[in-house]
Amino acid sequence: MGTCGDCRDTQGAVGTPGTAGICGSHGDTQGTVGTPWEPRAPVRAVGTHRDRWKTWGAGGAAGTHSPLRFFLPKLGLCLAGPARRFPVAAVEEILRDVLGSALRERRYEPGPCREAAKDIAEVVKARVKALAVPRYKIVVVAHVGQLGGQSLQISSRCLWDPESDTFSSYVFKNTSLFAVANVYGVYFE
Incomplete structure (x- = not known):
């Protein structure tokens, strides 16, 4: 057969x-x-x-x-780039507002500050998503540490398209702690 x-x-x-x-x-x-x-x-x-x-x-x-x-x-509809750019200034204002309201009167304590960093990242992510910027993936990183005369270097590197991808960053300090928050907007085709 x-x-x-x-x-x-x-x-x-x-x-x-x-x-x-x-x-x-x-x-x-x-x-x-x-x-x-x-x-x-x-x-x-x-x-x-x-x-x-x-x-x-x-x-x-x-x-x-x-x-x-x-x-x-x-072939799908190929756009040359994002229809709407990532709003860096608006995201920086969100970072300033969230970090200021969450940490203004707080003293540094390891346990509560660890939870505060997680909460800050979640609140910032929710507020940036509420801006409804289409086709952007949002990454939020928040660090909270004690001010004690020490030195700290925070850096990040990634592979991205400088034409469409961007970030916003804000540094907060009070008498006992510092906080650094970064929001990365990565365009997703």
Whole structure:
């Protein structure tokens, strides 16, 4: 029993390896290739292919059962960049407001300040999302530490597109603590 080169029908195909078989479903004469009844290798267009197979008749000429078709992928609407830019000034105002209201009268204590950093990040994220800037992913990082004459370096690096991606940062200090909050707006296509 052979196989139909297009539908892989093994029920209605008849023949022996190397001879022509007939697909019971389609009625076309197909050449059976390989032993024992190996599927034919797909013929692929450059970069695209759907489940279509090129078939060959018994004489070696291209079969007419299912023509080879090249499909181009559907391209979505490609925008050159964001329709609306990330509002750096508005986000900085949110950072100033949230950090000031959360930490203005607070003294540094390790446990409560750790929770305050988490809460600050959540509140800032919610308020920045409320700005409804389409197609931007938002990353918020908040640090709270004790002022004690020590030195601290905070840096961040990432791979992004300088034309559409940006960030906003704010530093807050009172008599016993400091806070640094960064909001990164990364355009997502």
